[in-house]
Amino acid sequence: MAPAVAFISHTYQVRTLGVEEEFLIVDPHNGSPLPLAGGLLRLQGPFGQAVDRPAQPMLSVELHQEQLEVITHPHSSLVELATEIRAGRAFADSLARKAGARIAALATSPLAVTPHATRNDRYDELLEKYALTAREQLTCGCHVHVSVGSDDEGVAVLDRIRSWLPPLMALSSNSPFWNGTDSGYASFRTQAWNRWSTAGPTEIFGSAQAYHALVADLSNTGVVINPDFDARLSARHPTVEIRVSDVCLDPRDTVLIAALVRALVETAAREWEAGQAPDMGPAVILRQGVWRASRWGIQGDLLHPITHKPTTARHAISALHDHVLDALDEAGDTAYVEESLQRILSNGTGASQQRQAHKCKGRLADVVTHAIDLTHQETANPSRDLTAIAS
Template identity: 35%
Template sequence: MAGEGTTMRVGAEEEFHVVDLITRRLAARADQVLEGLPPERFTDELQRSMVETNSVPCLTLEELARDLCGMRRRLLRQADDVGLGINAAGSSPLVDMDELRVSPEPRYERMLDDYQQLTREQLICGTHVHVEVEDRDLAVAVAHRLTPWLPPLLALSASSPFWDGADTGYASYRTLVWSRWPTAGPMAQYDSAAEYEEMVRELIRSEVISDPGMLYFDIRPSDHVPTVEMRICDSNPRVEDVVLIAGLFRALVTRELEALRQGVEREVHLEAVRAATWQAARSGLEGDLIDPVGGVPRPAPVVIGRLVDGLRPQLEESGDWDLVSGLAKESLAKGSSAERQRRAFAHRGRLSDVVDLLLAETRACDWDRPADDSPSYRSAAS
């Protein structure tokens, strides 16, 4: 069985906003940032104001952190050279819709034709975490069984309180924007990879989606690499939070594989998962979350603390306990990115200050090593 007796590799895809440093608005100039960068590690996205980086598959979280920081630095140098800024957040506060366009690729242009306003307003960035599960039947089973544990990870990433110049009242408004797509949300249960693939073919036959990359589930078996891919999280300006989420997700996958091996049944109610996801998007780390055990609201630090403590055996086995538990305490102490953005806005009432905070936090990093050009996890689902 995948993962038995070994540490599974983990990787991440990060999406970034491209920002005009004069207006602090999104800038449709991703092509200038990507020019000269290796396409297997740096790629365009649906919107011309977005870029994506793709990590190598990593055995240790420290290796992942160094790789992510190296790619950020390389991306930032390229943006500096053309007078642009880069920020990692679920949404960027200042936008001029009339200035933005989808990337000039047939797939994206078809999406614009098919989905219209959904495509035009897809000005959101996420972090996708992959964990290696080579048995596709197991990947399908694990993806469904893990859905109740994803909302706390969303809360840790929440970084999109502002939308089109206004405070939405949500910590992750990206979640609400994302939820409008016809295949968004938690993944249902399938008895096998074959049954899952038949569902994919049925959706493509319906022509509501055009390819497997348009399955926008919060978690899914990847269609191009042997992994389980979590897609629920906002992009986050602090690499430390990305590493924390990656470590927790890998530990959750490890624990669930062991439960499957032992024949443990899981009863998952998707309605409850959707409600918990909405609550996490609303509150972030500053309010109550729905505890995956018991389904009742508890303060976010309690839910996160229980999550981390419950994964201690898996985190110790992979050598991640000290790092992950320390990062969790740090994240709770700092508060969500959404809360930090609101504090920045409250100081002078300027959204440009929020953008400047995101630019600065995205640039800062404690791990220091240049990215290389090794094979990477690359999304086919943008």
């Protein structure tokens, strides 16, 4: 929920992209979230740089002190993005270690927790207005920003990517546990997040003017501070922001989600330029696709992005891949995306890996320890994987 870094506009053939990853700050011994975000940020020097290090990815506080956000710079290359994602995780973890904590890419806490709110005017207003919804909202997502040339293009993109977002949610699902119990969901973060008044899929906007008018009308209700649509125009930068994904346990999966989002944006922009109308499916139907992806991830049926009828997760993801293949090819991202999709479909998402760790080890604290290892594992080096594929 923190503001993103300024992303440059689309001036080259390949759009720029960047990500915001939210992480839990945890006790490495018992797995409990720790309210240390403010203290960790104070370990940085001026302008977000560590006292003892050169320029690093940017860090930001979130709604609760048990979480920390890492924000990348904009990149055209997946290799560069992957390198900064990995560096950002390592940098945040290095600060956490100084306080006896670790950084874990968990979209919800497996252990029960009473979050400690970050105090500032914006968050104080959220807490006062939304009460328990805000107090319990210790969730960690991954937001992808992709450059657009104008608000008109951006809204045209939003109108044309709506039904393609649930497969992204399924691929990133990484929140099976909630407050000490197995929720039964692959992404329970989605269920918790959808308690915000504007969360979820939107109806067709039709134009930038209509989009901004709706945002203004929502603000005038006195309920909405900033709309939490699944995808929206950035209020500060020339990007669209896609917000459906859990933070990914494996950094390679973050890069995959970012690549697919960029390809979706490019594909949608081309459809708009060609005069192709968006899918007019109502938001209430799209919400059922969101629910299915949240409930089962890739382990059950999803709604097909075109027919809106149940189909296997593999078929829905294949449809997404086929839909964006031209854009992936032109960006040089096809090989990495295809290899990553096969890896996730074979090995499972973060949700299944968390459940496997719990089944093997028997304690939720061990799930957190396992997640710390996967968040920073040496074998999960996305930049090295990308370089190997490119060569």
